[in-house]
Amino acid sequence: xxxxxxxxxxxxVLAGWRNRDGLKKGSRISFTINPASSMFITFMLAIMVxxxxxxxxxxxxQISADASVNGKLKTIIQSKQVKPGVNGVSIxxxxxxxxVKEEYRVSRKPKGxxxxxELVDDGNKPANTDEVKNLQGLIDAIKGGIxxxxxxxxxxxxxxxxxxxxxxxxxxxxxxxxxxxEIPDLSNPAALEExxxxxxxxxxxxxxxxxxxxxxxxxxxxxxMAARNPMAVALAVDRDPLAVKWKTVxxxxxxxxxxxxxxxxxxxxxxxxxFALFSSDMSFINNSLxxxxxxxxxxxxxxxxxxxxxxNGDPPVLDVLLDAFENEISDSLGNVGIDDVIEGLMTxxxxxxxxxxxxxxxxxxxxxxxxxxxxxxxxxxxxxVASVTAEEEPTPTPTPTPALTQGP
Numbered sequence: 001x002x003x004x005x006x007x008x009x010x011x012x013v014l015a016g017w018r019n020r021d022g023l024k025k026g027s028r029i030s031f032t033i034n035p036a037s038s039m040f041i042t043f044m045l046a047i048m049v050x051x052x053x054x055x056x057x058x059x060x061x062q063i064s065a066d067a068s069v070n071g072k073l074k075t076i077i078q079s080k081q082v083k084p085g086v087n088g089v090s091i092x093x094x095x096x097x098x099x100v101k102e103e104y105r106v107s108r109k110p111k112g113x114x115x116x117x118e119l120v121d122d123g124n125k126p127a128n129t130d131e132v133k134n135l136q137g138l139i140d141a142i143k144g145g146i147x148x149x150x151x152x153x154x155x156x157x158x159x160x161x162x163x164x165x166x167x168x169x170x171x172x173x174x175x176x177x178x179x180x181x182e183i184p185d186l187s188n189p190a191a192l193e194e195x196x197x198x199x200x201x202x203x204x205x206x207x208x209x210x211x212x213x214x215x216x217x218x219x220x221x222x223x224x225m226a227a228r229n230p231m232a233v234a235l236a237v238d239r240d241p242l243a244v245k246w247k248t249v250x251x252x253x254x255x256x257x258x259x260x261x262x263x264x265x266x267x268x269x270x271x272x273x274x275f276a277l278f279s280s281d282m283s284f285i286n287n288s289l290x291x292x293x294x295x296x297x298x299x300x301x302x303x304x305x306x307x308x309x310x311x312n313g314d315p316p317v318l319d320v321l322l323d324a325f326e327n328e329i330s331d332s333l334g335n336v337g338i339d340d341v342i343e344g345l346m347t348x349x350x351x352x353x354x355x356x357x358x359x360x361x362x363x364x365x366x367x368x369x370x371x372x373x374x375x376x377x378x379x380x381x382x383x384x385v386a387s388v389t390a391e392e393e394p395t396p397t398p399t400p401t402p403a404l405t406q407g408p
Contacts, residue, residue: 085241266355
């Protein structure tokens with residue numbers, strides 16, 4: 001039986017970030033890939049040698065942290081007819097902390113409406129203050145490093161899932177899937193902290209193939225240490241419902257193209273951290289086209305989580321999780337089954353620059369919706385997070401010199 005599989009932290013494993021004294025905390029290693037696979041061993045060794053060669057010298061005058069996520073992916077659905085839901089959720093948030101300067105956006109305007117620096121709805125009214133509090137809580141969880149990547153992703157999904165609870169984000173009109181939420185660049189000239197994020201989706205229908213382009217691209221960086229303990233966080237979330245009539249009752253496949261997904265996490269100097277996270281998941285309700293059904297009724301189809309972490313100028317740490325929830329899964333390399341697909345996915349991850357990782361050529365995986373339905377409602381969500389911190393090194397306390405005493 002195929003089971004949930006979490007794989008690889010190539011050099012070390014982080015369940016969270018680090019504690020205040022700079023020590024890494026928490027660890028988890030779960031390998032389900034056959035270690036005898038020469039391809040996988042070669043891949044791991046190449047990554048480890050390359051990362052070690054990139055490790056910079058920790059110099060006090062060289063302190064920087066950079067994290068970014070290019071979370072653009074394509075979801076391809078072979079179908080007879082697709083009806084995108086006009087309502088969905090797009091959220092972007094950014095925050096820097098010296099001094100505190102923040103902006104949260106929840107898309108509430110149709111395509112073509114003028115952009116402003118405010119949270120607005122279709123009626124140009126103030127945003128829901130509960131939603132802003134909710135985002136602030138997520139930002140605090142991200143910057144505090146109190147949750148591991150799995151728990152953090154679960155928290156983001158839960159708090160951005162549309163429900164009747166007022167503190168959750170309400171669905172808003174998306175019309176024709178434009179890019180819906182983005183925040184202007186936030187920066188603090190004193191410390192050169194930056195945080196920016198965008199979230200949105202665009203759908204196209206060609207013949208019987210519906211292609212949904214998702215974009216969720218946050219970026220944060222600290223480039224010098226002018227302020228005390230600078231920090232920047234950016235968060236982007238996009239969630240969309242789709243009603244699908246399948247071409248046949250025996251072919252309900254969804255392909256996730258990861259070719260344009262990449263993450264960057266790099267630091268220079270001690271007491272620095274950079275964290276990048278990308279997550280995509282889909283759930284389904286069969287034998288219905290009602291896109292107003294609650295997502296609470298949906299069953300999971302797949303879940304993908306990729307995180308990249310660098311601390312104190314060390315080589316980045318990669319964490320990958322893929323779960324098909326016992327649904328049929330294959331990939332563009334011809335692999336079938338969750339274990340082989342995970343191994344194939346790992347062989348396609350490659351270094352694209354210093355502290356950056358992405359996919360070789362065109363890589364995708366395909367998941368089959370079970371039960372051979374004639375119609376389904378699908379819920380697709382993308383999450384991207386980038387966060388950077390830098391702390392001043394503690395000033396050593398001088399050791400008092402013992403007083404000299406005069407002998408008799």
